[in-house]
Amino acid sequence: MKRLNALLLLLSLTVVATAQATPASDALLAQYKAAGVSKTDAAKAKSDWSKEVKGDDGEMMSCSSCHGTDLSKSGKHHKTHKVIEAMSTKVNAERFTDEKKIEKWFKRNCKDVWSRECTAQEKADFLTFLLAQ
Numbered sequence: 001m002k003r004l005n006a007l008l009l010l011l012s013l014t015v016v017a018t019a020q021a022t023p024a025s026d027a028l029l030a031q032y033k034a035a036g037v038s039k040t041d042a043a044k045a046k047s048d049w050s051k052e053v054k055g056d057d058g059e060m061m062s063c064s065s066c067h068g069t070d071l072s073k074s075g076k077h078h079k080t081h082k083v084i085e086a087m088s089t090k091v092n093a094e095r096f097t098d099e100k101k102i103e104k105w106f107k108r109n110c111k112d113v114w115s116r117e118c119t120a121q122e123k124a125d126f127l128t129f130l131l132a133q
């Protein structure tokens with residue numbers, strides 16, 4: 001079991017290292033692991049990102065309603081039309097640098113779109129997907 005854990009840790013570190021990880025994203029991914037997440041699925045997160053569901057206010061929406069699907073470009077709030085800076089860490093060095101901010105927006109955005117909070121697994125998947133953009 002110890003060896004398996006070490007292997008999983010090594011694997012995840014390798015994956016994170018090839019993406020644009022930040023100390024905050026590393027810390028959060030470690031927390032999600034501690035909460036039972038053993039592997040992440042960026043492909044699932046990619047499809048979840050633009051999956052349209054009826055949001056809290058009855059409108060069809062997805063993560064991409066505000067953030068777009070090309071994450072190297074800025075998005076726009078679907079209602080207020082306020083610009084939301086690009087999610088890709090390659091073009092936006094401010095991204096995923098603050099654990100509290102990431103958790104705050106996961107909470108808010110998941111509730112907005114899915115009418116519930118995201119699970120640790122979903123957040124780990126989203127974060128892995130986002131860091132690879």
Ligand code: HEC
Nearest residue numbers: 062063065066078084085095096101102105109110113126
């Ligand atoms: C109603 C518009 C809207 C929707 C829909 C939305 N977001 Fe966001 N999101 C924002 C805004 C506004 C911010 C905060 C401003 C910023 O970081 O540029 C943000 C920030 C974030 C952050 C924090 C990024 C960081 O740098 O810390 C994450 C993570 C995030 N969103 C993920 C998601 C996910 C996952 C979904 C789909 C479940 C989603 N968002 C849907 C508007 C939205």
